[in-house]
Amino acid sequence: MFLRTLAFLVIASVSALAQITYDSAHNATPIGGTWCSGSQNVVTGSGFANPANLTFVYPKTTGISFSFTETGFYEVARYRMSGNGSSPQCIIAVVNWAHGTFTYNLNGSITLYPFGDGYQQIQSPCAAKSSFIETYNDTELYQSWQIFRDPTDGPKLHLFQFDGAPLPPMFYNSETPSMLPTRPLRNVSSPSPSSSVSKRAVPNSAPPIQRWEAAGFIAVGALLGGALLI
Numbered sequence: 001m002f003l004r005t006l007a008f009l010v011i012a013s014v015s016a017l018a019q020i021t022y023d024s025a026h027n028a029t030p031i032g033g034t035w036c037s038g039s040q041n042v043v044t045g046s047g048f049a050n051p052a053n054l055t056f057v058y059p060k061t062t063g064i065s066f067s068f069t070e071t072g073f074y075e076v077a078r079y080r081m082s083g084n085g086s087s088p089q090c091i092i093a094v095v096n097w098a099h100g101t102f103t104y105n106l107n108g109s110i111t112l113y114p115f116g117d118g119y120q121q122i123q124s125p126c127a128a129k130s131s132f133i134e135t136y137n138d139t140e141l142y143q144s145w146q147i148f149r150d151p152t153d154g155p156k157l158h159l160f161q162f163d164g165a166p167l168p169p170m171f172y173n174s175e176t177p178s179m180l181p182t183r184p185l186r187n188v189s190s191p192s193p194s195s196s197v198s199k200r201a202v203p204n205s206a207p208p209i210q211r212w213e214a215a216g217f218i219a220v221g222a223l224l225g226g227a228l229l230i
């Protein structure tokens with residue numbers, strides 16, 4: 001069942017890809033490869049996440065990275081911080097990783113379907129529970145995407161979230177995508193595994209008291225002035 005769904009997704013995405021035209025003003029290159037924001041210290045692949053033991057290698061600076069294959073797989077790595085206007089010492093840090101399959105939709109959007117083995121660590125010094133790890137399994141919709149060729153920086157990927165809000169532009173880090181194997185990389189036992197994951201990873205602690213979603217976190221960032229946050 002899963003394989004059949006996967007095969008369908010791959011075929012659907014390849015045929016949709018065939019309709020995309022590449023020119024220098026729009027979609028200057030195919031989306032396949034690895035894309036990284038800012039100083040490009042956040043890069044998908046083995047240098048960021050170890051899903052088997054639910055750990056991260058913390059990058060030097062915050063940022064986001066997306067990788068796509070021409071055969072319909074994606075991986076995302078995010079390291080973000082968010083301030084708190086009333087309590088500047090209460091900075092929240094989120095490290096997030098997920099991978100799965102993606103489709104190009106007929107209306108120009110892209111949907112990311114995670115395998116279910118994604119996870120994230122939240123560090124929130126002012127919260128009752130200051131650090132925890134939880135499963136991250138959100139399907140993400142990007143309303144549109146564009147690749148421009150910047151005269152100095154080369155191709156840049158612009159992804160727009162479900163509500164049209166842009167993500168920070170991402171540079172073309174490598175043509176060959178830097179990705180972990182494109183299959184589930186840890187066993188996730190139950191449909192709502194956040195609490196069991198959390199208990200294993202952070203012994204003697206309660207289940208997560210917060211849920212963080214990519215879009216929600218960016219919305220906080222937008223309020224605070226996005227440039228600071230990535």
Ligand SMILES: *[C@@H]1O[C@H](CO)[C@@H](O)[C@H](O)[C@H]1NC(C)=O
Binds near residue numbers: 050055
């Ligand atoms: C987790 O796995 C990675 C990759 O195998 C390894 O380098 C790292 O030391 C492990 N960390 C822990 C805490 O086990």
Ligand SMILES: *[C@@H]1O[C@H](CO)[C@@H](O)[C@H](O)[C@H]1NC(C)=O
Binds near residue numbers: 087126
């Ligand atoms: C900001 O910090 C205060 C405590 O100083 C807390 O009550 C509030 O929930 C925090 N806001 C956010 C968005 O984290």
Ligand SMILES: *[C@@H]1O[C@H](CO)[C@@H](O)[C@H](O)[C@H]1NC(C)=O
Binds near residue numbers: 105106107108141
């Ligand atoms: C575009 O298509 C996707 C997938 O079918 C759908 O989830 C999304 O709501 C659509 N967006 C708009 C603006 O119609």
Ligand SMILES: *[C@@H]1O[C@H](CO)[C@@H](O)[C@H](O)[C@H]1NC(C)=O
Binds near residue numbers: 184185186187
């Ligand atoms: C999941 O568990 C099964 C049975 O214990 C094992 O064969 C398989 O390798 C595990 N998969 C991963 C991704 O760890």
Ligand SMILES: *[C@@H]1O[C@H](CO)[C@@H](O)[C@H](O)[C@H]1NC(C)=O
Binds near residue numbers: 115193
């Ligand atoms: C991940 O989300 C999908 C879609 O909502 C769901 O079908 C799947 O069971 C979830 N996987 C896990 C491990 O929770």
